[in-house]
Amino acid sequence: MPTMPEVLAKGPILINLDTVLANPNKRAALKVALGNTAVDLATIARQHEIAKTDEEEQHLRDDWFGAGDAGGKWWPQAQQRKPVAQIVRSALLAAIQRSEESGGLPIDCYWVCDPGHGEHDHNSAAQTPEPEEEFVEVTTSWNERQVTFIIFTPHPPTRYDAHPDSVVENILITKVENGSVITEPVFRHP
Numbered sequence: 001m002p003t004m005p006e007v008l009a010k011g012p013i014l015i016n017l018d019t020v021l022a023n024p025n026k027r028a029a030l031k032v033a034l035g036n037t038a039v040d041l042a043t044i045a046r047q048h049e050i051a052k053t054d055e056e057e058q059h060l061r062d063d064w065f066g067a068g069d070a071g072g073k074w075w076p077q078a079q080q081r082k083p084v085a086q087i088v089r090s091a092l093l094a095a096i097q098r099s100e101e102s103g104g105l106p107i108d109c110y111w112v113c114d115p116g117h118g119e120h121d122h123n124s125a126a127q128t129p130e131p132e133e134e135f136v137e138v139t140t141s142w143n144e145r146q147v148t149f150i151i152f153t154p155h156p157p158t159r160y161d162a163h164p165d166s167v168v169e170n171i172l173i174t175k176v177e178n179g180s181v182i183t184e185p186v187f188r189h190p
Helices: 012-022 024-035 041-047 054-065 076-081 084-101
Strands: 107-113 137-142 147-153 167-177 180-188
Touching: 012 024, 012 054, 012 084, 012 107, 024 041, 024 084, 041 054, 041 084, 054 084, 084 107, 084 137, 084 147
Parallel strands: 107 147
Antiparallel strands: 137 147, 167 180
16 A cells, blocks of 8 residues: 555545635635734634644644644754745635636645655666755646645655555556556545
């Protein structure tokens, strides 16, 4: 079973975010809340039913965003550069603005882990792979049907990867493994 998420994921928190963003009234309320930087993102996520459980809110606070948006435990190098909360807050506001400017297009949210920012062999077996610098960024793209919001991060810490309750995503990955091209499902945490 591949580790979560292998390439692209839409876990429960992003599913909930999609639902909030799909409702014009909830989207407008979220936009106002995001504009108030005195309230941290984990709190906003809970208040707007993006994080529906104590566990989800705590995960956002501890791992992703930290208290007061100071930076969570994951991706410490990226957090030092600019806390992930500031990046995600700004990106959400930009996605909502793009949706509004485009007549209320739906916003589809995803998370991509290790988008080629991990260790690379630099095409030489003689060299020791060097880790690339950690960073987190968000892209917002659009067409006539939707706005797509994608958070790019390094992989989460190993302790988070192995999860006994992983479930199949509605995403398939096609890749080369042991010299063969295979297609398999991506797993995420429930």
